[in-house]
Amino acid sequence: MADDTPLRADAQRNRQRLLAAAEEVFVERGADASMEDVAKRAGVGIGTLYRRFPTREALLAAAYSERFLRLAADSQARSAALTPLAALRAYLHDLVVQTTVYRGLATSLGAMLQSGTPGCDATSKEGRRLLRSAQTAGAVRRDVTFDDLVVVATATSLATEHARSPKPRTEHLIGLFLDGICPRGGREVEAAPRTRGH
Amino acid sequence: MADDTPLRADAQRNRQRLLAAAEEVFVERGADASMEDVAKRAGVGIGTLYRRFPTREALLAAAYSERFLRLAADSQARSAALTPLAALRAYLHDLVVQTTVYRGLATSLGAMLQSGTPGCDATSKEGRRLLRSAQTAGAVRRDVTFDDLVVVATATSLATEHARSPKPRTEHLIGLFLDGICPRGGREVEAAPRTRGH
DNA sequence: ACCTGAACACCGTTCAAGT
């Protein structure tokens, strides 16, 4: 499956250029931007793009990997200082925000998280960790799966893409969904450190 | 805005043929089927299709109108015999199922409900009615909007489209979201008629 | 081994010609 044959120097350079170009173009024109635009921006032939990234999904996932690596690292860094539920909420928030940086990406979030990219694996793993932790703490129902969380993030991103004021709408929807995830017994006690929440 | 000029007889006939053809083609090939396929199936020129339905969204919404009319009527017919919350749940379920009959439709559900088609208006109106009723009964939080419900339906449809066993997943997700919508105080008493729930 | 870009296929959309 994994082809670890190292690339020739020029091929490696082209790969990097393509990724940088893809990042730019996707941010500007959305996830359905023209592949030729990407190749042009990278200064390579269209054939080279297809040689490195056989499908648009592959290119998207690769271009996204860095963002997702950062997301996972950020989440890990802060999670110890937060309630399991608060950490999960922050994670979901970040996931939604990141999914919004390329327009039209929301629909492919699920597929992307399964692409095997280092970044995707990292944020997927981190998400499962947070979910498990929140469930162990009794803050989240046991019948909730990570896929459910992805659905929630997808829906929120989708709604947010077309909204006039995305920020509060994101908070509102995540709040709605998380409350739904809490067990009936009542909320977990928020005993963890707080920097004076409003 | 509304152009009520009656169509010439042949134009009217072509319109009907286009709608019937669109319904078939969208069911078979999904919401992103080729417009030319639709025209071919209807036995008219491609130009005629564009004359009647200037955008794909317009054609989709028109083809969908009947389905949505039925959905709204069904919901009204049964809602009196159900708890407000149960009626809302059944409505959401139907909405998800209907949104799944054309593959790739989930993403446009929000836009479609604003298309002004009789069917869209009817199911939108019905949804708002059920939501209001459930909120009055204290079964749903006051800060939930109809748009929130559309987001939920979109997300569930999206997840369901790609799922191996759509039925239970749909139930699971709707259950999850509805629980989230319930106020903390506890659930509304389910005193309404029941045909021996499981 | 890799790169290039012309060539092919396909689709959406328009519009001049026809009834």
Place this chain on the structure above:
DNA sequence: ACCTGAACACCGTTCAAGT
């Protein structure tokens, strides 16, 4: 008023020729 379909534009993808 309406219909038709050729024509145009655009994009994804392949592959023969070249380094």
